[in-house]
Amino acid sequence: MNRATLDLWVGVFVAIGLGSLLFLALKVGNLSFSSGGETYQLQAKFDNIGGLKVRGAVKSAGVVVGRVSQIQLDPEAFVAVVTMHVDNRYKFPSDTFATINTSGLLGEQYIGFDVGGDTEMLKDGDTVKKTQSAVVLEKLISQFMFDKAAGDTGNGKK
Numbered sequence: 252m253n254r255a256t257l258d259l260w261v262g263v264f265v266a267i268g269l270g271s272l273l274f275l276a277l278k279v280g281n282l283s284f285s286s287g288g289e290t291y292q293l294q295a296k297f298d299n300i301g302g303l304k305v306r307g308a309v310k311s312a313g314v315v316v317g318r319v320s321q322i323q324l325d326p327e328a329f330v331a332v333v334t335m336h337v338d339n340r341y342k343f344p345s346d347t348f349a350t351i352n353t354s355g356l357l358g359e360q361y362i363g364f365d366v367g368g369d370t371e372m373l374k375d376g377d378t379v380k381k382t383q384s385a386v387v388l389e390k391l392i393s394q395f396m397f398d399k400a401a402g403d404t405g406n407g408k409k
Contacts, residue, residue, distance in 0.1 A: 288340075289339040290338055291336070291376075292334060292335070292336055292376055293373055293376075293377055293378070293379055294333065294334050294335070294377075295333050295335070295349045295378065296325065296330045296331065296332055296333075296378070297333060297351060297382050297385070298330055298384040300322065300331045300333065301351055301353075301384075301387055302359075303322065303351055303362070304319070304359075304360075305319055305320065305321065305322060306319060306320075308362070309337060309361065310361055311343070311363070311364040311366065316338055317336050317337035318336055319333055319362065320335060320336045321333070321334040333362065342373070344366055344368060344369040344370070344371065344373070345367075345369045345371045345372065346367030346368065346369040347364050347365065347367055347373065348364070348365040348366075348367065348379075348381040348382070349363070349365075349379045349381065349383070350365065350383040351363075351383070351384060351385035353385075367381075
């Protein structure tokens with residue numbers, strides 16, 4: 252094999268390697284080149300969104316059905332307003348419950364849809380009325396620690 256052929260094959264493998272790294276980076280970052288098809292917009296209001304980020308997943312039964320497109324603070328009610336784009340293939344009842352969940356113990360946060368039984372479906376621009384905010388691990392730990400400290404009288408009895 253001559254030097255030019257060897258250089259050509261090395262270049263091909265380097266290009267394939269760089270393309271693979273780009274593909275993995277886009278997958279890890281929840282990005283893509285495609286638009287993903289037609290979507291409709293929903294909003295939900297939460298007291299606390301925890302670590303939810305734009306481009307976070309919207310899941311129902313573990314299936315990604317949409318993405319978070321915008322997060323804003325309502326200056327009058329002081330709640331987070333989360334705007335989501337949901338794939339047109341998936342329609343949800345108007346009594347759907349939106350919760351902020353965490354993948355694993357310290358994983359990424361996403362919005363989970365628990366569907367209701369209403370016959371009327373959510374439409375473009377609707378607001379999901381029933382929501383549950385994120386559980387903040389630090390709050391739970393501090394609450395547990397302060398409850399333990401308050402219950403301890405110092406003489407070994409509670």
